Each structure stands twice: as C-alpha cells, then as structure tokens.
Amino acid sequence: MNEKTKETIYAMAKGAAGTVPVAGPMLSELFGVAFADPASKRRTEILEEMDRRLHALEQKGFNISELADNQEFLTIAMQAYSIALKTHQKDKRVALMNSISNTPKLGIEENEKLMFLNYIDQFNEWHLKILSFLNSPESYFAAETRPNLFSGGKATILVLAFPELGDRRDFYDQIARDLKNRDLIAYDTLHNTMSETGLWQSGTTEGGKRFLEFISE
Structure with a gap:
C-alpha cells in the first residue's frame, strides 16, 4: 500500500x-x-x-x-x-465495496448514490439477491434447468431459483414491498399471474437498474 x-x-x-x-x-x-x-x-x-x-x-x-x-x-x-x-x-459488504469502486466510474447523481447507500444499510442480503433475480430471472437458470411454464407469478420462479424461500412467503413478500416502496421494482406483489414472456422479463425499474449498477462488479 x-x-x-x-x-x-x-x-x-x-x-x-x-x-x-x-x-x-x-x-x-x-x-x-x-x-x-x-x-x-x-x-x-x-x-x-x-x-x-x-x-x-x-x-x-x-x-x-x-x-x-x-x-x-x-x-x-x-x-x-x-x-x-x-x-x-457478505453480500452487503461486497455491495458497499462495489459502491466505492463504481463512484468515480458512473454518472449517477451524488444524492442518488447516497440514497442507494442508505438502502443497503436498511436492507438485508435477501433484498439484494431478490432484486438481482427480478432484474434478470433467466440468468439464474441454465438452459436445461429452466422451468417450462406457460404462465405463473414471479414467486413461482423465485422459489425455484431459491428453494430455501419455499416456505417463507411472508418473508419474501415483505422484501418485495420494501423494494416496491423504494421504486426499485415495478409491481407490488410477486403473485400476479403473467404470461410466459412476462414471467421471464426484467421486473426492475430504471432506478432499480441504476442501483444494481452502483453495487455490482
């Protein structure tokens, strides 16, 4: 050093x-x-x-x-x-260190960066995992393991990606509300039935994408 x-x-x-x-x-x-x-x-x-x-x-x-x-x-x-x-x-600490690395690289406005840091402080690691999943659900499945669904809710594929959440609906529903309240995702619930196309589309807002960009490698 x-x-x-x-x-x-x-x-x-x-x-x-x-x-x-x-x-x-x-x-x-x-x-x-x-x-x-x-x-x-x-x-x-x-x-x-x-x-x-x-x-x-x-x-x-x-x-x-x-x-x-x-x-x-x-x-x-x-x-x-x-x-x-x-x-x-670990996920929170990595996100925080990434925010340091990304600050001089990204054109995100200063006050939004500070707001994003407050989000990390308030969130637990599952907020970060679920937000990342909702941003790109397909990336969590290999081609041969992607479920063949004609319709369903985001929760359906969430618990397939993270089986440990299978019996924790109250927990991940609260996380979804937290993310929606901060305008990081586009919907209030993970249980609305969607078409196959909608099921695999990104569910993050522009603000959610900026937040993920700020905290990612």
Whole structure:
C-alpha cells in the first residue's frame, strides 16, 4: 500500500469513526472490538478490501491523489465504510465495496448514490439477491434447468431459483414491498399471474437498474 493510499484510507476511517455515538461502559465493552480496537478483524478486513479497491482504480488510470481530494468520493467511501462495519453479511459488504469502486466510474447523481447507500444499510442480503433475480430471472437458470411454464407469478420462479424461500412467503413478500416502496421494482406483489414472456422479463425499474449498477462488479 503506497503512502497516498494509506492516507486516503486513514482519512475515510477516521471520518467514519467520528459518527459513532458516545456509549456507556457496558456498550463500550460490548462493541469495543468493533469500534475501538484498530486491529479488530472486521475493521481490518474492510480496510484491506478498500485498499484493494483503490489499487484497482489506480490500475485503471484513476489518480488516487485526486480521489483523495474529491469530496463526493470521500463521502461515499466513508459512508460505505461506516455501514460495512455494522454488518457481517457478505453480500452487503461486497455491495458497499462495489459502491466505492463504481463512484468515480458512473454518472449517477451524488444524492442518488447516497440514497442507494442508505438502502443497503436498511436492507438485508435477501433484498439484494431478490432484486438481482427480478432484474434478470433467466440468468439464474441454465438452459436445461429452466422451468417450462406457460404462465405463473414471479414467486413461482423465485422459489425455484431459491428453494430455501419455499416456505417463507411472508418473508419474501415483505422484501418485495420494501423494494416496491423504494421504486426499485415495478409491481407490488410477486403473485400476479403473467404470461410466459412476462414471467421471464426484467421486473426492475430504471432506478432499480441504476442501483444494481452502483453495487455490482
């Protein structure tokens, strides 16, 4: 890690750490490893991944010194770092790191990026999985395993792609409502009967596609 990269990551971490509220002694003890110990496993993993992401950006021609002076980039990176500290879920942490990598590449408006980060904070990993599935249902099935359905609801193929959701209708219905409330998908329910063509069409809105672009490799 070169010195400029170290300085950039340190500035992000220091800024994010300032958002942690003052806690009492018991909370301080409980969260001491996560918030106070600079060598904590989670913090170290996140900072090392941020270093890899910055190095990759440098390899693609981005100037790290310029990024270190870019207030939008620093804000996104600090926010992503702060959210990543609060979760162990791999899909969420990968999405957050992707948001750092994609910030200098994509023309998404700054406030929409910040809104998307808040979505990641509020979501669990199944929100991200189901949104990705609804964006491209066909990609979750090999040609020989794609079910031959003449009609059905999105839920029909969702539980075929993710059998672990088979008896969790209340759970994935709530996720669908969460995604619809944020205008990331185009419908309120996954149970409306559709034609075969409609069944396999993308169900994400333009905002949903931008969100996925922001959090994807």
